[in-house]
Amino acid sequence: MSDITTPSKDGGSWMVGVPSWLRMPSIPSRRTLTSAFGIRSGETRSMPESEGVSEVLSSNTGTGSRMSASSSSPNDFGYFSVLEAPTTLDGDSIEKFRSAFALDEKETLLGVFPGYIYRLLPVYGRLYVSTNFFCFKSSGPLTTRTRMILPIRDILSTEMSKAFHFGHYGLVIVVRGHEELFFEFGDEERRAAFASLLERQMEDERRRSPGTDTSGSTPGRHDTLILDEVGPRLPSDTAKKAMYDGSMSESLPAVMFNSASSTFLTFKPDKSLHFTFLTIGSRGDVQPYIALAKGLMKDGHRCRIATHGEFKDWIEAHGIEFGYVGGDPAELMRICVENGTFTVAFLKEGMLKFRGWIEDLLKTSWEACQGTDVLIESPSAMSGYHIAEALGIPYFRAFTMTWTRTRAYPHAFAVPGHKMGGNYxxxxxxxxxxxxxxxxxxxINRWRRDTLGLGSTSLDKMEPHKMPFLYNFSPVIVPPPLDWPEWIHVTGYWFLDDADVSSKKWSPPADLIIFLDSxxxxxxxxxxxxxxxxxxxDPKSMTRCVIDAIVRSGVYAILSKGWSDRLVDATDVAEPEEPLPKQIYPIASIPHDWLFQRVDAACHHGGAGTTGASLRGGIPTIIKPFFGDQFFWADRVEALGIGTAVRKLTVESLTQALVTATTDQKQITRAKAVGEKIRAEDGVGTAIEAIYRDLEYARSLVKGAAADDLQDDDGLDAEHATIRDHRQSLPSPEYSGARSGSSSISSAQDSPSDWSVISDQE
Structure with missing residues (x-):
């Protein structure tokens, strides 16, 4: 026992007995430590140029620095070191690294960092960064034996995050076409050093291979990402059944040729077909279908776009047939902005106000789709699948946002504030x-019975995971996930060049040209x-905020104030507009493909079409999301390092975003490279080829008319049945023959693939 003298509040002192086992070892001060290394206080020691290494010593008692038992030794005196430049690693470590990951001598190991990879449970090990790969290998007697190897070219970005462990520091790695990976470090400096080294290698990789295809992951699953558990792995029962049950072959879907540009095979139909495109929403939801329709019409087909009446003149100006669909898109947008998309408040107000809206939508959609051969629908229109079933025609889905289950991305309407992982x-x-x-x-089921003459249906009966799908965004921006089947295509954007603002041809005003020249x-x-x-x-406050940010950032701006033109009372319209300074040019509407070639950056709401247009222009993109998929596109722009997401619009946040977009050379260079890749794509051509190739598959999914099946199966409430409810009523696989085999295959394909499992207990 020893005594410690402690000053008291009244200026005196009092004695406290402290057991010897509780006493903390004395930690040398920086003065003592520098003296031990032969450096006097206030003296700077220069390192020989040949060493090329400088070492920063940091105390574990400072803020943001915590010691890890696995990362220090008794000789560290409570300190750890962070190397600011690569140091020579011992030959034994290099040999173990190459042996563990089967790499040759050409691969140079640059750094080794202790840390955790985190899924359901943390796994401790070492993180390796080499010239071309990022690897992880578990260590320790109690950890699950795990290895991972990931090409650096498949890493999109890194993002600092909160850790799951108390006192640790998290890092998220965003991987192309794969769910994000979570890592944790024992101290903040080690995380920063690892992230800095990895970012440097990512930049080197971009410089070495600027033409590398970013549309998808590296060819071959095992070349892209190896998440390997050490030890033998037996095939699952489902895999065994798929290999040996010959009766399944009859029920499997048609084999599809997955060529991006076939030269020796053609899938073009022998005769001209009539296509109907069913969509609802804003202008951005309609414009891609005009581009696709023009491509199909050039190929000898006839096309109709069924949507809201306000787009009739615009559609017919392109020589495309128009079909009327009810509903007010402005009212739908208002509810989304005020309540959030598909929140509880949205559903509550929607159920009160939109029953009549949905009824009119279903009725007019059925009328607008008569006399067509192929139906392509945006799934937000809700009625396309049922209409195709009633007409007995092939059905495709097409959309501007992710709608198919995957572990790589969240649903476009449910983007979290921070990365949540594949399960979420x-x-x-x-x-x-x-x-x-x-x-x-x-x-929908009442409409099916009363209007279409079909029986009630459910999600299990519809099997949405089997529907052929066309995503009209670029694989550069949203790389196709590895767990999507082959009938889901990311085709590239369907751009409408020289887009008309209305049914009349647009030409730039003379004063706009003068403004750009000035x-x-x-x-x-x-x-x-x-x-x-x-x-x-409050459109006026928003306008004031935007004007102040433009003035502070010192840029010139072309301002399209569409946010103050819809659903505004007449009294507000009569009030004078906010005066604009000379560096702002106001305009009602303007074709993006013309404008984005002539500006340095774009700031918009993050609609899918507008985002595609600004990225195609090769300019940094600032997104202020309001609702729906806009948060998804803001997240993608940030992940690619080609723009900024302004989630809360203030003068300060918008000013900073404008300055960054116009001065950050790294962001400008990345945006330019992405623009070149998008301009090289042929989204419409790829989509048409995918339609031709999958037409027979879509036809094989057509179900016969179910007018004689108005009663639900076995008394099941199909209106409210879920997939789980319905499967419980099905016969067991042992007695259902080939059909049960088909069900097991499709469910296995629909579930998260086994490649995403990092490790299991042996």
Whole structure:
């Protein structure tokens, strides 16, 4: 026992007995430590140039620095070191690294860091960074034996995050086409050193291979990401059944040729077909279908776009047939902005106000799709599958946002504030499907019985995971996930060049050309700012915020104030507009493909079409999301390092985003490279080829008319049945023959693939 003298509050002192086992070892001060290394206080020691290494010593008692038992030794005196430049690793470590990951002598090991990979449970090990690979290998007697090897070219970005462990520091690695990976470090400096080294190698990889295809992961699953558990692995019962049950071959879907540009095979139909595109929403939901329709018409087909009446003149100006679909897109947008998309408040107000809206939508959609051969629908329109079933025609889905279950991305309407991992991503699709179906099942099934002459249906009967799908965004921006089947295509954007603002041809005003020339003469950057036809509660305050940010950032701006033009009272319209300074040019609407070639950056709401147009222009993109999929596109732009997401619009946040977009050379260079890749794509051509190739597959999914099946199977409530409810009523696999084999295969394909499992207990 020893005594410690401690000053008391009244200036005196009192004695406290402390057991010897509780006494902390004395930690040398920086003065003592530097003296031990032969460095006097206030003296700077220069390192020989040949060493090329400088060492920073940090105390574990400082803020943000915590010691890990696995990362220090008794000789560290409570300190750890972070090397600011690569140091020579011992030959034994290099040999173990190459042996563990089967790499040759050409692969140079650059750094080794202790840390955790985190899924359901943390696994401790060492993180290796080499010239071309990022690897992880577990260590320790009690850890699950795990190895991982990931090409650096498949890493999109890194993101600092909160750790699951108290006192640790998290890091998220975003991988192309794969769910994000979570790592943790014992101290903040080690995390920063690892992230810095990995970022440097990512930049080196981009410089070495600027033309590398970023549309998808590296060819071959095992070349892209090896998440390997050490030890033998027996095939699952499902895999055994798939290998040996010959009766399944009859029920499997048609084999599809997965060529991106076939030269020796053609899938083009022998005769001209009539295509109907069914969509609802804003202008951005309609414009891609105009581009696709023009491509199909050039190929000899006839096309119709069924949508809201306000787009009739625009569609017919392109020589495309128009079909009327009811519903007011502005009212739908208002509810989304005020309540959030598909929140409880949204569903509550939607059920009160939109029963009549949905009824009119279903009725007019059925009328608009008569006399067609192929139906392609945006799934938000809700009625396309049922109409195709009633007409007995092939059915495709097409959309501008992720709608198919995957572990790589969250549902576009359920993007979290921070990365949540593959389990959250996959379940966001499952929950959305269930909520969306249960909210509309009653009306849809009554409409099926009363109008279409079909029986009630459910999610299990519809099998949405088997429907052929066309995603009209670029694989550069959203690389196809590894767990999507071959009938789901990411085709590239369907751009409509020289897009008309209305049914008349657009030409730039003379004063706009003068404004752009004056900005160039003044050597000022020009940005476009416009949030589309978004509905906001206080448009005047928003306008004032945007103007102040433009003035502070010192840029010139082309301002499209569409947010103050919809659902505004007449009294507000009569009030004078906010005066604009000379560096702002106001315009009502302007074709993006013309404008984005002439500005330095774009700031908009993050609609899928507008985002694609600004990225195609090769300019940094600032996104202020309001609702729906806009948060998804903001997240993608940030993940690729080609823009900024302004989640809360203030003068300060918008000013900083404008300055970064016009001065950050790294962001400007990345945006330019992405723009070149998008411009090299042929989204419409790829989509048409995918339609031709999958047409027979889509035809094989057509179900016969079910007018004689108005009664639900075995008394099951099909209106509110879920997949789980319905499967419980099916016969057991042992007695259902080939059909049960088909079900097991499809469910295995629909579930998260086994490659995503990092490790299991041996």
């Amino acid at each position: 991503n996959y379940m966001s699709f499952v929950l959305f499907d269930q909520v969306f179906w249960r909210a509309t099942a009653g009306q 900005a160039r003469k003044a050597q000022k950057k020009v940005v476009y700012i416009g949030f589309g036809s978004i509905v906001v509660s």
